Amino acid sequence: MAPLGIGLFLLLLSLLLTFIAASSMFIFQKRLTNIAESAALFLAENDSSIETYLEQMDISGFDSLKLRSNVLSDKKTVRVKACGVWASPSIGVLNLSQKEICSHASARAGQ
Secondary structure (H helix, E strand, O other), X not given: OHHHHHHHHHHHHHHHHHXXXXXXXXXXXXXXXXXXXXXXXXXXXXXXXXXXXXXXXXXXXXXXXEEEEEEOOOOOEEEEEEEEEEEOOOOOHHHOOEEEEEEEEEEEOOO
């Protein structure tokens, strides 16, 4: 009976750690999406650079955050790509200790 209980405990523990890591990665990606969307809106409305956006916003809590922007051929649409390095809250879950995650957003300038 003891080996079955120990095996069940280890299985539940691994499922819990996987759930925690997946939730952390999802929240990290949503934060990147928020940054990419706000940067795209800022650049579309203000016709400025990504450096100006970074100077005005307090973006902390990201390891090696990279923002890239480009204006599409219609000269009204701005596309922003935000990438950051996500670190797993639990060590060794699915061999994902660190992974680069990216998010994209676009915005169009008004009339």
